[in-house]
Each structure stands twice: as structure tokens, then as C-alpha cells.
Amino acid sequence: MLARYVLLLSLFSSLALSDDQDSTASLLREKALQSNRGWEIVESLTTEVGPRMAGTAADKRAVNWAKALLEKAKAANAFDSVWLEPVTFPVWQRHREQARVVSPYPQPVKITALGYSGSTDGEISAEVIAFPDLASLQEADDALVAGKIVFINQPMYRHREGAGYAEVVPNRYAAGTVAKQKGAVAALIRSAGTDSHRFPHAGVSSRTENPLPAAALSVPDAQQLQRILDRKETLILALDISVSEQPGGESYNVIAQIDGRVDAQKVVLISAHLDSWDLGTGAIDDGAGVAITVAAAQLIGELPQRPKHTIRVVLFANEEQGIWGAKAYAKAHHDELKNYLFASESDFGARPVWRFDTANSALMKKAMPHLAVLNIEEGGEASSGGPDIKPLLAEGVPVFRLKQDGTDYFDYHHTADDTLDKIDAEELKQNIAAWAVVAFLAADMD
Amino acid sequence: MLARYVLLLSLFSSLALSDDQDSTASLLREKALQSNRGWEIVESLTTEVGPRMAGTAADKRAVNWAKALLEKAKAANAFDSVWLEPVTFPVWQRHREQARVVSPYPQPVKITALGYSGSTDGEISAEVIAFPDLASLQEADDALVAGKIVFINQPMYRHREGAGYAEVVPNRYAAGTVAKQKGAVAALIRSAGTDSHRFPHAGVSSRTENPLPAAALSVPDAQQLQRILDRKETLILALDISVSEQPGGESYNVIAQIDGRVDAQKVVLISAHLDSWDLGTGAIDDGAGVAITVAAAQLIGELPQRPKHTIRVVLFANEEQGIWGAKAYAKAHHDELKNYLFASESDFGARPVWRFDTANSALMKKAMPHLAVLNIEEGGEASSGGPDIKPLLAEGVPVFRLKQDGTDYFDYHHTADDTLDKIDAEELKQNIAAWAVVAFLAADMD
Numbered sequence: 001m002l003a004r005y006v007l008l009l010s011l012f013s014s015l016a017l018s019d020d021q022d023s024t025a026s027l028l029r030e031k032a033l034q035s036n037r038g039w040e041i042v043e044s045l046t047t048e049v050g051p052r053m054a055g056t057a058a059d060k061r062a063v064n065w066a067k068a069l070l071e072k073a074k075a076a077n078a079f080d081s082v083w084l085e086p087v088t089f090p091v092w093q094r095h096r097e098q099a100r101v102v103s104p105y106p107q108p109v110k111i112t113a114l115g116y117s118g119s120t121d122g123e124i125s126a127e128v129i130a131f132p133d134l135a136s137l138q139e140a141d142d143a144l145v146a147g148k149i150v151f152i153n154q155p156m157y158r159h160r161e162g163a164g165y166a167e168v169v170p171n172r173y174a175a176g177t178v179a180k181q182k183g184a185v186a187a188l189i190r191s192a193g194t195d196s197h198r199f200p201h202a203g204v205s206s207r208t209e210n211p212l213p214a215a216a217l218s219v220p221d222a223q224q225l226q227r228i229l230d231r232k233e234t235l236i237l238a239l240d241i242s243v244s245e246q247p248g249g250e251s252y253n254v255i256a257q258i259d260g261r262v263d264a265q266k267v268v269l270i271s272a273h274l275d276s277w278d279l280g281t282g283a284i285d286d287g288a289g290v291a292i293t294v295a296a297a298q299l300i301g302e303l304p305q306r307p308k309h310t311i312r313v314v315l316f317a318n319e320e321q322g323i324w325g326a327k328a329y330a331k332a333h334h335d336e337l338k339n340y341l342f343a344s345e346s347d348f349g350a351r352p353v354w355r356f357d358t359a360n361s362a363l364m365k366k367a368m369p370h371l372a373v374l375n376i377e378e379g380g381e382a383s384s385g386g387p388d389i390k391p392l393l394a395e396g397v398p399v400f401r402l403k404q405d406g407t408d409y410f411d412y413h414h415t416a417d418d419t420l421d422k423i424d425a426e427e428l429k430q431n432i433a434a435w436a437v438v439a440f441l442a443a444d445m446d
Numbered sequence: 447m448l449a450r451y452v453l454l455l456s457l458f459s460s461l462a463l464s465d466d467q468d469s470t471a472s473l474l475r476e477k478a479l480q481s482n483r484g485w486e487i488v489e490s491l492t493t494e495v496g497p498r499m500a501g502t503a504a505d506k507r508a509v510n511w512a513k514a515l516l517e518k519a520k521a522a523n524a525f526d527s528v529w530l531e532p533v534t535f536p537v538w539q540r541h542r543e544q545a546r547v548v549s550p551y552p553q554p555v556k557i558t559a560l561g562y563s564g565s566t567d568g569e570i571s572a573e574v575i576a577f578p579d580l581a582s583l584q585e586a587d588d589a590l591v592a593g594k595i596v597f598i599n600q601p602m603y604r605h606r607e608g609a610g611y612a613e614v615v616p617n618r619y620a621a622g623t624v625a626k627q628k629g630a631v632a633a634l635i636r637s638a639g640t641d642s643h644r645f646p647h648a649g650v651s652s653r654t655e656n657p658l659p660a661a662a663l664s665v666p667d668a669q670q671l672q673r674i675l676d677r678k679e680t681l682i683l684a685l686d687i688s689v690s691e692q693p694g695g696e697s698y699n700v701i702a703q704i705d706g707r708v709d710a711q712k713v714v715l716i717s718a719h720l721d722s723w724d725l726g727t728g729a730i731d732d733g734a735g736v737a738i739t740v741a742a743a744q745l746i747g748e749l750p751q752r753p754k755h756t757i758r759v760v761l762f763a764n765e766e767q768g769i770w771g772a773k774a775y776a777k778a779h780h781d782e783l784k785n786y787l788f789a790s791e792s793d794f795g796a797r798p799v800w801r802f803d804t805a806n807s808a809l810m811k812k813a814m815p816h817l818a819v820l821n822i823e824e825g826g827e828a829s830s831g832g833p834d835i836k837p838l839l840a841e842g843v844p845v846f847r848l849k850q851d852g853t854d855y856f857d858y859h860h861t862a863d864d865t866l867d868k869i870d871a872e873e874l875k876q877n878i879a880a881w882a883v884v885a886f887l888a889a890d891m892d
Binding site for chain 2: 043047048049050051057058101104105106107108110196197198199219220223224227228280281416417419420421422
């Protein structure tokens with residue numbers, strides 16, 4: 001039904017709009033909606049590589065997988081060049097993470113260590129002291145906190161744009177650091193997640209010297225600890241967290257390019273990140289983005305002629321632990337950034353795009369007839385192009401955003417449950433259609 | 447809104463029905479819908495005891511918890527007696543359970559050992575051979591299976607009455623046994639579950655001498671293995687399962703009784719099971735049943751006078767590993783079973799009751815006006831009274847059933863995700879109202 005509606009509308013828009021750009025955008029959109037390529041890409045990445053945390057052997061396999069994928073498309077003339085650019089970073093890994101209530105009610109609880117957490121060096125036990133948020137911890141008397149396990153139990157609310165994340169993610173970044181300043185022995189946070197399943201949500205914390213052990217509890221486990229504390233009981237928790245950090249990690253930004261036929265120096269950069277956390281197979285974060293941007297670019301690369309300007313697809317290394325690949329890219333390409341027309345990233349799952357944001361009114365005007373067919377509304381100026389675009393935005397590169405429905409994104413984000421079954425193949429096609437249209441029009445404008 | 451509707455309807459039914467039994471049943475129903483006691487019971491059990499696998503220290507705490515709960519109610523005259531009856535069984539426990547794809551695509555997969563599984567004695571690696579169901583495994587050439595890890599990948603369908611479970615649970619019982627007969631080194635099943643989350647579903651398998659290691663994969667992990675196999679690749683899996691079985695486990699059926707005022711020898715037995723699997727906190731399986739039946743009986747015990755016949759609440763020991771408590775009860779009480787009026791168990795979660803089944807037309811006629819108010823429809827003969835009622839049913843004890851909506855029961859059943867947040871307090875009240883009405887009327891009939 002939706003497909004028929006889309007076809008009718010697209011027929012109408014083909015008649016209403018007449019220039020070559022519009023015909024090409026319509027064609028791209030229709031091809032994207034009929035192609036299974038995006039699904040094949042994310043199915044392949046999540047199955048044949050699976051979890052691919054930066055600096056691990058699996059990350060190396062992911063780089064090889066991406067290089068092979070893009071080179072195969074280049075061999076079919078969809079890309080003009082494919083290359084790797086090195087990225088270095090410390091390799092943080094988890095080895096063991098266990099927690100249990102020692103008293104008053106012995107039972108295991110589900111945790112996962114935060115990125116750049118420290119280790120407990122064997123099991124430690126201490127009293128738990130809870131805070132409703134980071135500010136309350138910051139304001140707390142050090143004497144109350146010293147020697148204890150800090151527990152920040154702040155719920156995250158559900159929101160289409162994921163607005164709840166910004167409220168709670170500071171807990172993840174700073175709980176360990178603030179707890180350490182106050183003499184605590186470890187820090188726990190309620191997961192930055194909107195689900196009610198026993199999956200702790202991983203994620204990076206601020207990287208410091210000699211960090212405290214810091215971990216996230218699943219939402220039901222955070223609620224369980226709170227119920228015990230609500231009984232005015234002294235809650236003793238045992239933690240056994242073993243992690244390691246080694247210098248000298250290396251990975252690669254994997255890049256493919258379609259050279260512009262009029263001015264190849266002018267670049268539209270579309271991107272995703274190739275790495276994932278280690279718990280799930282990185283389907284929505286960010287296998288979906290890899291599939292969306294690569295499939296969209298391939299469709300453009302398969303057109304009879306190149307767009308006027310260059311389209312570059314960048315699959316960034318190590319986004320998860322602090323956009324290491326994006327920073328390396330911005331540094332390496334600093335002198336050319338003035339030539340960038342646009343940059344954007346798909347890194348918010350695979351639900352339908354519902355809004356297009358750009359400050360460029362010409363692009364907005366060109367794109368909207370095609371995007372409206374895909375149920376995408378006209379937005380305003382894009383305040384962000386995605387996490388890996390931050391360093392480019394800071395250098396003045398214009399950004400656009402194809403905003404996805406993130407209502408359930410933080411149900412799965414950074415958990416073991418981020419697996420292929422969470423992606424809807426039809427919704428993925430809508431994303432690819434939107435990206436193909438916008439990337440093409442952005443690159444083909446005068 | 448629902449509450450107002452229920453009150454209006456109950457007012458109407460109070461006017462329409464006039465005898466004392468009906469007034470009492472209406473009163474019980476209204477009290478149940480207004481009382482928070484059921485929630486308090488299941489909140490207490492899942493928080494203060496948590497997981498309580500038969501024969502463990504936590505199971506002992508559960509018995510003490512239940513005894514204290516019932517004795518407190520007895521002290522308030524809601525029960526006339528509270529006692530324990532011993533149950534013995536072997537103590538099976540899991541110590542370690544890990545699995546990973548060795549080749550072609552190295553990655554961890556989520557498993558949980560099945561009850562009465564054997565150990566691998568360190569990590570073993572072998573090729574995986576998949577079957578769509580148990581029958582296909584049974585029919586397979588032994589030479590194809592020998593030395594391999596058997597994998598039965600049968601999906602379970604969603605159904606209000608949980609009908610999909612009967613189709614797949616034979617895989618759980620028999621996969622290990624059949625695989626061993628054919629010379630396999632281990633057996634895996636796709637979890638008997640309807641969710642798409644990375645929680646393997648525990649559950650008992652047939653207890654045999656020197657069992658094979660046998661485990662359940664979460665549904666997404668089963669799908670992942672199938673995707674690898676669909677590539678016609680040789681899939682090598684490593685398994686590390688360490689479990690133990692010790693003789694001499696002991697627990698207790700915990701029992702409370704309201705003596706009938708006319709003939710105390712005539713008994714209506716209502717029940718739940720106190721044990722749970724070890725992964726979750728046993729909220730829907732079967733903390734809910736404990737809360738429902740105890741709260742319902744307490745409401746009856748708080749009436750100004752006892753019903754004509756006895757109501758006995760039995761919280762059975764070790765249901766999960768083969769209704770050990772129920773078998774012990776049927777044996778110990780064999781000679782009195784002829785006096786049992788009815789027996790039933792609540793062991794299917796906490797979603798609303800939607801149907802009442804009994805072959806006793808007098809009870810049906812008495813109960814239905816009250817149950818209809820609770821949106822419960824008239825059913826037919828009850829084919830089961832619940833898992834722990836089987837031995838009583840086999841001895842000819844009449845059973846009734848208050849059928850709950852089990853549409854999502856097997857999303858959580860036997861997983862780490864069976865926690866308190868999966869219970870809706872209002873739905874729990876509806877259950878208690880239904881049980882209070884039916885247990886009272888069943889015990890008060892002439």
C-alpha cells in the first residue's frame with residue numbers, strides 16, 4: 001500500500017518537475033525503494049564481522065570487510081577511488097564484569113563497565129550511596145561519599161529525537177571522575193537507555209589517569225537497587241571489574257569517492273562509523289549508517305554520469321570511544337575543508353527519516369519535493385551533522401541532517417541487543433532513498 | 447476509567463444478586479481491586495529474595511520469606527494454620543556457560559545451559575549441524591551427526607494461551623538425549639521463547655545418566671547461527687559449559703490453611719510455586735502466582751466468618767525442575783485427595799484473566815456474574831489446573847482454571863528479564879479479584 005502510494009506520488013512529481021536533476025533524483029529514489037542492497041550490506045557486516053570494537057581483531061576484520069565492499073563497487077565503476085587512512089588510539093577492553101548484592105538480599109545484578117573505566121583488581125565490596133543525578137553527587141559532602149560505591153539513578157525519557165540522552169549522558173562521562181574526587185571506590189550509573197530489559201548499556205566515560213571502576217546497571221537492576229535502598233537498608237555491593245588499556249591501537253577510516261565531473265575539489269561528505277561496541281553486533285549503531293550511506297552512494301555512482309561535484313563516503317574508525325577517526329580525518333584534511341559543500345552522518349539507527357534540516361535554501365527547495373514523497377518534512381537549519389561531523393562543523397563545513405525517528409533507538413543503543421533483527425528492511429530502504437536524493441542534489445547543485 | 451466501569455457494574459450486580467454468598471463475593475472482588483497487597487507480596491519476594499532456584503541458599507530464604515508472610519497473616523487470623531512439608535531432589539546448578547563462533551566469523555553467542563545438562567569439561571569445539579525440529583534430528587543419519595554440535599532451530603509462535611510452547615518444549619526436553627544417542631558432542635536449541643531479545647530461555651531437560659552438554663541460544667543468536675549456516679559455511683562453535691548435580695537437595699512446600707466452618711475435611715487447594723529459575727527474579731514465574739493466591743486467600747481469611755469448606759494455599763517447591771514439590775505433595779496427601787473439592791494453580795504470569803474453565807456447572811453459574819464484571823468469559827471444562835496440579839488431576843481431583851492472557855508470557859519466561867517491572871499492578875489486582883471470588887465460592891458451595 002505504501003509502495004503504491006509512493007509510486008503514484010513519484011509519477012506525479014516526475015511530471016511536475018522536469019529538469020534532469022529532478023528526473024535523476026526521482027530515479028534514485030525509486031531505485032532505492034526497490035533495492036535490497038542496504039539490507040544486504042548490514043546483514044553481511046553484522047553476520048560476518050559482528051561486534052567490532054575499535055582496536056580489536058574484529059575491528060581489523062571490519063576494515064577489511066568495508067574495503068572489500070567498496071572495492072567491489074569500484075570495480076563496477078560505482079566509485080572512482082577507495083582508500084584507507086590510519087587512526088591511532090588507546091585500546092580499551094573489558095575482560096570481566098560482575099556485580100552482586102552482598103547484603104541485605106544476596107543476588108546478582110547486571111552491569112557493564114563503561115569505556116575507559118578502571119578495574120577493581122579482584123572483587124571489592126562497599127556500601128552503595130545513591131544520587132538522583134550528577135548534580136546531587138557533585139553537591140554531596142565528601143565524607144558521605146568516601147569509601148562507598150556511588151550510584152546515580154537517573155531515568156532517561158523516551159523522545160523521537162533522543163533528547164533524553166543529553167540529560168543523562170553526563171552521568172556516564174563524569175560519574176567516575178566526580179566519585180573519585182570525593183573518595184568513592186567505584187561508580188555505577190543507571191544505563192542511559194529507555195528500555196526495561198536487563199541489558200546494561202555500554203558507552204564511553206571521560207578518559208583520565210587511574211580511573212575508578214565505573215559501570216552501568218541495566219534499568220531493572222537500577223530499580224532493584226533503589227527498591228532495596230528505599231527500605232532504608234545498608235546495601236553492600238560486590239564488584240569485580242577487570243578491564244585493560246593498551247597504547248598503540250590502530251584502525252582506519254575507510255573511504256570511497258565518486259569524483260565530481262565539473263569540479264572534483266568540491267566535496268559532499270556522507271558518512272557513518274564502522275566500529276561498534278563489543279556487546280551487540282552493532283546493527284543500529286552503526287551498521288545501519290554504513291548500509292545507508294554506502295548504498296546511497298552506490299546508486300549515485302551507478303548513474304550514467306557523475307554528479308558535478310565529488311561525493312565522498314567516509315566510514316569512520318572508533319567513533320564510540322571519542323570520535324578518534326573523525327578527529328584524525330579533520331586533521332589530515334584540514335586544508336581542503338574550505339572546499340567542502342556539505343558533510344553529514346547517519347548514526348541514529350534505521351527507523352524512517354522524518355525531517356530534513358539544512359540552512360541551504362537551494363538544497364532544501366530542490367530536495368523537498370522528493371523527500372515529501374518519502375514522508376519527510378521540511379525542517380530548519382541543521383544544528384548537527386552527526387557525532388563524527390563535529391570536527392568538520394567546528395571548521396565551518398556546512399552540514400545537513402536527515403533526522404530519523406529515534407523513539408526506540410535508546411532501547412537498544414550500546415547493548416547486547418543491538419542486533420540485525422532490530423532493523424526493518426523497508427524502513428532501511430526509505431533511509432537510503434532519502435540519502436541518495438539529498439547527496440546527489442547536494443553534489444549536483446551549481 | 448476501567449475502575450469506574452468496574453464499580454458501576456459491581457453496583458449493578460450487587461443489586462441483581464441478593465444472597466449472602468453473592469454479597470460476599472462482590473465484597474471480595476471490590477476489596478481485591480482496591481488492595482495493593484498482591485503487589486506488595488511480589489515486590490517483596492522479588493526484591494528481598496530475588497532468584498531462588500530449588501536447593502540453593504536463595505531457595506531457603508524464599509521458604510523462610512513465605513513462612514513469615516503466611517504466619518504474619520495467621521497472626522492476624524487470616525489463616526488457621528501454616529506449615530512446611532519437606533521435598534527432596536537433586537541440586538542442579540550452573541557455574542559457567544559460554545559459547546563463541548570459532549569460524550568462519552569469530553564472535554560470542556549467548557547461551558544458557560538447560561536444567562540437568564551435562565558439562566563440557568573445559569572448552570570444546572565442533573562443527574554445528576542444524577535441524578528445523580526434533581523429528582528431523584531423530585530421522586537424521588547418525589553418521590551425519592556424530593562428533594558434531596546439534597542445533598535445533600525451531601521458532602515458537604505467539605499465542606494468547608501459549609500454545610506455541612507445547613510445539614517447541616520437546617526440543618528442550620529431548621535435544622540432548624537424542625543428540626547423544628546419535629553420537630553428537632553437545633546440543634543447542636533455539637530458546638522456547640517468543641521475544642527477539644538476546645536472552646536465552648532456561649528450562650529443564652530430561653534427566654538422564656551422563657547427559658550431554660545442552661543449552662538454549664537466545665532467538666537473535668539462533669538466527670545469527672542460521673545466517674552463517676545459510677552461507678553454506680562450515681560453522682565451528684566453541685562451548686564452555688560447567689554445571690553440577692548433587693544429591694540431597696531439600697526444600698519445602700509452604701502451606702497455609704483456612705479451616706472450613708462446616709466440614710474442614712473438604713478442601714479447595716489453590717497454589718503457585720515458590721521456586722524460580724536462577725537467571726531472573728521470578729516475577730511472572732511465579733512470584734505473581736504466589737502474590738495472587740496468597741492475597742486472594744488472605745481476603746477470604748479476613749471475612750467475618752470462614753467459608754463452609756477449607757481453603758488451602760500451597761506454595762510448591764521445585765516446580766521448575768520437574769514438579770518435585772507437587773509430586774511429594776500428592777504422595778504425602780494421597781489418602782485425603784478424595785475429599786478435595788477443587789485444585790488449581792496460578793502459574794502463567796500476571797496479565798488479566800480472560801476465561802474461567804470448570805466442569806462444575808454450579809460453580810460456573812455462581813462465579814460468572816462476578817467474573818463477567820472483571821471481563822472474564824465463561825469457558826468450558828478445565829483440561830488442566832496448572833503444572834503442579836497434574837499429580838492431583840491424575841488422582842481424580844477436580845480442577846478449575848483462571849486463564850490469563852499469555853500473549854507475552856514467553857517473551858520473559860525463564861530469562862534474566864523476568865523481573866518485577868514486567869508486572870502491571872492493576873492487572874495483578876484483577877487476577878486476585880478473580881481468584882478470591884472463585885476460591886470463596888468453590889469453598890462455600892453446599
